[in-house]
Amino acid sequence: MATIKDVAKKAGVSVSTASYALNDIPHVHPETRKRVKRVAAEINYHPNASARNLKTKRTNNIGVFVYGFGGPVFSEVLEGINHVLHRHGFNILVSSGRSSSIMLKEKQVDAAIIFDSSFDPDVILQYAKTSPVVLLDTYIKGKNIYPSVIDNDLLVQQLIRQMINQGYQSFVFVAGPKDAFNNQERFKGYSKALQEANLNNLHYFQGDFTTPSGYQAGKQIAKMKPLPDFVYCANDEMALGVMEALREANIAIPAKIGVAGFDGTYLQNPYIQPSLTTIRINHYQWGETSALFLIDALQKKLSPKGLSKPVGEIMIKEST
Amino acid sequence: MATIKDVAKKAGVSVSTASYALNDIPHVHPETRKRVKRVAAEINYHPNASARNLKTKRTNNIGVFVYGFGGPVFSEVLEGINHVLHRHGFNILVSSGRSSSIMLKEKQVDAAIIFDSSFDPDVILQYAKTSPVVLLDTYIKGKNIYPSVIDNDLLVQQLIRQMINQGYQSFVFVAGPKDAFNNQERFKGYSKALQEANLNNLHYFQGDFTTPSGYQAGKQIAKMKPLPDFVYCANDEMALGVMEALREANIAIPAKIGVAGFDGTYLQNPYIQPSLTTIRINHYQWGETSALFLIDALQKKLSPKGLSKPVGEIMIKEST
DNA sequence: CTGAAAGCGCTAACAC
DNA sequence: GTGTTAGCGCTTTCAG
Numbered sequence: 001m002a003t004i005k006d007v008a009k010k011a012g013v014s015v016s017t018a019s020y021a022l023n024d025i026p027h028v029h030p031e032t033r034k035r036v037k038r039v040a041a042e043i044n045y046h047p048n049a050s051a052r053n054l055k056t057k058r059t060n061n062i063g064v065f066v067y068g069f070g071g072p073v074f075s076e077v078l079e080g081i082n083h084v085l086h087r088h089g090f091n092i093l094v095s096s097g098r099s100s101s102i103m104l105k106e107k108q109v110d111a112a113i114i115f116d117s118s119f120d121p122d123v124i125l126q127y128a129k130t131s132p133v134v135l136l137d138t139y140i141k142g143k144n145i146y147p148s149v150i151d152n153d154l155l156v157q158q159l160i161r162q163m164i165n166q167g168y169q170s171f172v173f174v175a176g177p178k179d180a181f182n183n184q185e186r187f188k189g190y191s192k193a194l195q196e197a198n199l200n201n202l203h204y205f206q207g208d209f210t211t212p213s214g215y216q217a218g219k220q221i222a223k224m225k226p227l228p229d230f231v232y233c234a235n236d237e238m239a240l241g242v243m244e245a246l247r248e249a250n251i252a253i254p255a256k257i258g259v260a261g262f263d264g265t266y267l268q269n270p271y272i273q274p275s276l277t278t279i280r281i282n283h284y285q286w287g288e289t290s291a292l293f294l295i296d297a298l299q300k301k302l303s304p305k306g307l308s309k310p311v312g313e314i315m316i317k318e319s320t
Numbered sequence: 321m322a323t324i325k326d327v328a329k330k331a332g333v334s335v336s337t338a339s340y341a342l343n344d345i346p347h348v349h350p351e352t353r354k355r356v357k358r359v360a361a362e363i364n365y366h367p368n369a370s371a372r373n374l375k376t377k378r379t380n381n382i383g384v385f386v387y388g389f390g391g392p393v394f395s396e397v398l399e400g401i402n403h404v405l406h407r408h409g410f411n412i413l414v415s416s417g418r419s420s421s422i423m424l425k426e427k428q429v430d431a432a433i434i435f436d437s438s439f440d441p442d443v444i445l446q447y448a449k450t451s452p453v454v455l456l457d458t459y460i461k462g463k464n465i466y467p468s469v470i471d472n473d474l475l476v477q478q479l480i481r482q483m484i485n486q487g488y489q490s491f492v493f494v495a496g497p498k499d500a501f502n503n504q505e506r507f508k509g510y511s512k513a514l515q516e517a518n519l520n521n522l523h524y525f526q527g528d529f530t531t532p533s534g535y536q537a538g539k540q541i542a543k544m545k546p547l548p549d550f551v552y553c554a555n556d557e558m559a560l561g562v563m564e565a566l567r568e569a570n571i572a573i574p575a576k577i578g579v580a581g582f583d584g585t586y587l588q589n590p591y592i593q594p595s596l597t598t599i600r601i602n603h604y605q606w607g608e609t610s611a612l613f614l615i616d617a618l619q620k621k622l623s624p625k626g627l628s629k630p631v632g633e634i635m636i637k638e639s640t
Numbered sequence: 641c642t643g644a645a646a647g648c649g650c651t652a653a654c655a656c
Numbered sequence: 657g658t659g660t661t662a663g664c665g666c667t668t669t670c671a672g
Contacts, residue, residue, distance in 0.1 A: 001427070001450065003649055014659045019651060029657055044446055049426035050379070051649035054370035054664050061428075069389075069398035069414070078389035082416055091419035094389070096402055099381075099411035106369035107321070108381075126364055130321065215590055244591040270535055271564040272591070323665055334643045339667060349641060371665030374648050 002045040011039040022047070061093045062294065063109030065100035067116040071209075071237070072265040073283055074115065077136065080287020081113060088295050107131075111298045113290055114138070117181045132297035134290045134307065138181050146297065146307045148290055152182055152262075155279045155312045156189030159260060160232065163320060164197045168230040168258055172202050174217045174242060176209040176234040183209075186234045186262060202228050207238045214238030218245025221257075229257055230320075236261035236278055243276070243319070258320040267315065274318035286310040322365040331359040342367070381413045382614065383429030385420035387436040391529075391557070392585040393603055394435065397456065400607020401433060408615050427451075431618045433610055434458070437501050452617035454610045454627065458501055466617065466627045468610055472502055472582075475599045475632045476509030479580060480552065483640060484517045488550040488578055492522050494537045494562060496529040496554040503529075506554045506582060522548050527558045534558030538565025541577075549577055550640075556581035556598055563596070563639070578640040587635065594638035606630040 008018040013032060021028045021036035028036075039045075053059045062085055066074050078094065085092045090110075095103055101120060103109055104127045114124065115136040124133055128144040135147040160171070173190055176183035187204075194201055205220060207213035214233060218241055221231060233239035239261030246253055253259055253274055264280025266272050293307045328338040333352060340348045341356035348356075359365075373379045382405055386394050398414065405412045410430075415423055421440060423429055424447045434444065435456040444453055448464040455467040480491070493510055496503035507524075514521055525540060527533035534553060538561055541551060553559035559581030566573055573579055573594055584600025586592050613627045 004651095005649080015650080016652080016660075017658055020658085023651085025652095027657060032657080046425040046427075048374070048649055049423075049428045050370045050374035051664090052426075052651075054368070054374055054666085055649080055651045057664075059370075069402065070392075070395040072390075075390040075395070082389065086417055086419070091422055092415055092417075093419070093423075094414035095412055097406055097412075099406070099413070102411055103369075103413075105366040106372075107366075108369045211589055211591070240589075240591045248590075269531055269560070270568075271531070271560045324667095325665080335666080336644075336668075337642055340642085343667085347641060352641080368665055371648090372667075374650085375665080375667045377648075 001048070002043045004045070004047070006043060007036060007040045007045050010043065011036045059091075059108060059110050060089075061091045061109045062291070063100070063103055063112040064092060064094045065104070065112060065114045065116050065119060066094065066096050067118060068096060069094075073263060073281075076265070076283035077115060077287040077290075080284040080289075081291040082287075084288045084291035084295070090295065111294050113294060117179075132294055134294045134297075136286070136290060144297075146293065148286070148293075148307045148309055150182070150185075150281060150310050151312060152185035153189040153192070155314065156186045156232070156262070157193045158189075159277075159279055159314050160190055160193035161196070162314065162316070163230055163258065163260070164193065164199070166320070168320075169199060170202055170226075170228040171199060171230045171232060172205065172221060172224075172228045174205045174207050174214060174231060174233040174238050176207060176238070178206070180209070183234050190232055207234070209235050209237060211237045211241040214241025215245050216241070218242035219249075222246055222249035222251055227251065227257060231257060231259045233259065233261045236263045236266050236276060239276055239278070239319075240266065240272065243274075254318065254320050260320055264313075264315060267317075277317045277320040278315050280313045280315045281310050283310075321368075322363045324365070324367070326363060327356060327360045327365050330363065331356045379411075379428060379430050380409075381411045381429045382611070383420070383423055383432040384412060384414045385424070385432060385434045385436050385439065386414065386416050387438060388416060389414075393583060393601075396585070396603035397435060397607040397610075400604040400609075401611040402607075403604075404608045404611035404615070410615065431614050433614060437499075452614055454614045454617075456606070456610060464617075466613065468606070468613075468627045468629055470502070470505075470601060470630050471632060472505035473509040473512070475634065476506045476552070476582070477513045478509075479597075479599055479634050480510055480513035481516070482634065482636070483550055483578065483580070484513065484519070486640070488640075489519060490522055490546070490548040491519060491550045491552060492525065492541060492544075492548045494525045494527050494534060494551060494553040494558050496527060496558070498526070500529070503554050510552055527554070529555050529557060531557045531561040534561025535565050536561070538562035539569075542566055542569035542571055547571065547577060551577060551579045553579065553581045556583045556586050556596060559596055559598070559639075560586065560592065563592075563594075574638065574640050580640055584633075584635060587637075597637045597640040598635050600633045600635045601630050603630075 004018050008015045018036050021033040082092050101123050111132045113134045117138040121140050125142050132144045139147045205217035207217050260277040262279045264278050324335050324338050328335045338356050341353040402412050421443050431452045433454045437458040441460050445462050452464050459467045525537035580597040582599045584598050
């Protein structure tokens with residue numbers, strides 16, 4: 001591979017001049033700069049990232065660490081982040097699982113956005129001693145750590161309260177993974193709203209945020225006697241499964257039973273019938289905002305307002 | 321940040337011994353190794369990736385470069401790749417757009433899987449001079465370049481032929497982006513099957529692989545007089561949109577019109593009604609196979625059979 | 641079994 | 657405007 005030495009030699013200058021020229025440092029003679037750049041292009045020179053990063057102690061990479069690559073929520077957040085990082089000249093580096101921790105520990109990224117509640121908090125705290133971290137959907141307190149969490153509790157509470165006002169009285173909950181922060185908070189909001197109205201949660205169905213798990217729960221619900229009149233699902237994907245199971249059991253939505261979810265990822269999809277009442281989160285924007293904030297933090301231009309939480313909006317549709 | 325020097329000093333050994341101990345080089349005294357490792361843990365030492373990579377000329381990172389982060393196809397392939405890389409001790413580094421090219425050019429990855437037909441072929445060729453590349457869904461010939469492309473043409477041809485045998489006679493095509501390799505190949509297979517049977521393609525609707533674009537096409541199709549009796553969609557997401565538009569126009573599937581797609585990503589989802597005839601690709605496995613092959617290539621253990629193409633299977637369901 | 645030292649490719653003082 | 661050179665943190669040869 002061509003190194004800066006090769007460029008320097010071929011252009012008849014010293015390595016430092018070559019470096020200055022290539023990095024657009026002002027005090028180089030225009031002719032020299034042109035020649036160096038031409039030579040570099042000719043021999044297909046590209047700086048070796050390891051060497052540059054070792055010297056400058058920066059990588060220009062922003063790490064985005066996710067729990068998994070699946071699902072509309074991750075996709076949208078990632079697209080939002082990608083857009084902002086691209087516009088600001090940073091590289092996006094997405095990873096997952098053990099690779100994520102390694103990349104943090106070994107400083108392969110200048111800053112990080114972590115969207116993975118299973119990420120080891122100690123590793124985060126250690127990393128944050130020197131670099132800023134935005135935490136999506138988990139809460140850790142610490143210097144250089146900026147959490148941005150959805151107002152799960154409050155939003156669900158408001159939705160359920162509204163449903164109670166509409167006349168629904170017997171509720172069941174279809175849950176995501178027990179240890180998922182999101183799931184816990186949503187259940188809290190749900191419970192609070194029911195308590196306020198002196199209603200009980202008739203059943204807690206354990207799901208895992210996937211459509212098939214919602215479908216299983218729906219099968220159970222269809223057999224309940226008496227039938228509850230409302231099913232709240234901790235996310236939309238499970239709600240789709242629930243709706244299908246109810247349809248197969250000929251239980252009309254919303255005539256016999258109301259269904260609602262969380263996320264709003266299927267609002268644009270006309271093939272979901274009936275359309276699903278949910279809490280819409282603008283995930284793309286969430287990604288953009290987080291990335292923008294992180295860049296500011298990295299450049300010590302911290303906006304005094306801090307990092308905002310994602311906006312959620314209750315969307316009443318045909319399913320309730 | 322703690323460096324290996326700090327570890328060496330605190331453990332009372334030289335940096336070389338510290339390095340040997342930490343990297344499990346055999347000839348170090350067990351006691352020394354233990355002491356060094358303990359100290360390293362105490363002061364929270366982690367090797368600096370840039371320094372290590374610069375010296376060893378390896379990064380232990382495998383790059384996966386995608387066109388975008390959305391959609392079930394990407395997700396599944398990524399999960400498959402992730403699984404294999406994790407098991408073999410490599411880090412997964414996913415990126416997109418300009419970041420991808422930069423990371424390739426600057427050698428931030430030891431090998432790459434490229435799933436992005438918009439990727440600059442020159443950059444790939446240049447990179448492949450020194451490192452192996454697996455190309456998903458595009459075809460470039462060259463040393464160290466291993467393409468793995470779906471048999472789009474043949475599979476679609478077989479499906480359409482089967483549909484013709486079932487009695488369908490008037491066909492329309494709902495296309496993905498014009499410049500998408502997948503789309504072109506699928507259209508070829510479709511056309512060949514029709515030609516064989518002396519049938520014509522009644523219309524080519526331009527879509528973009530998204531459900532809304534399929535929905536638009538479906539609206540147009542519903543207005544056609546006479547109605548075609550079969551709609552072939554270049555992927556499943558568009559097929560969902562088409563089906564919804566037809567449902568809204570009260571055109572029964574498959575009674576009045578047959579619909580089929582490509583990918584098989586919704587086969588598990590019970591809420592798609594009627595279930596969609598399609599060509600199922602095992603994307604997860606595709607990711608696994610590709611990653612496995614790439615690792616072998618990297619370690620010069622090239623299997624003589626070369627990289628296999630993903631298996632596709634025609635799935636006849638209720639929509640035809 | 642351990643240590644001294646070279647050098648990976650690059651940037652950035654500093655000297656001219 | 658350009659060149660010389662130290663040194664980033666690490667691995668690895670070579671000597672002992």
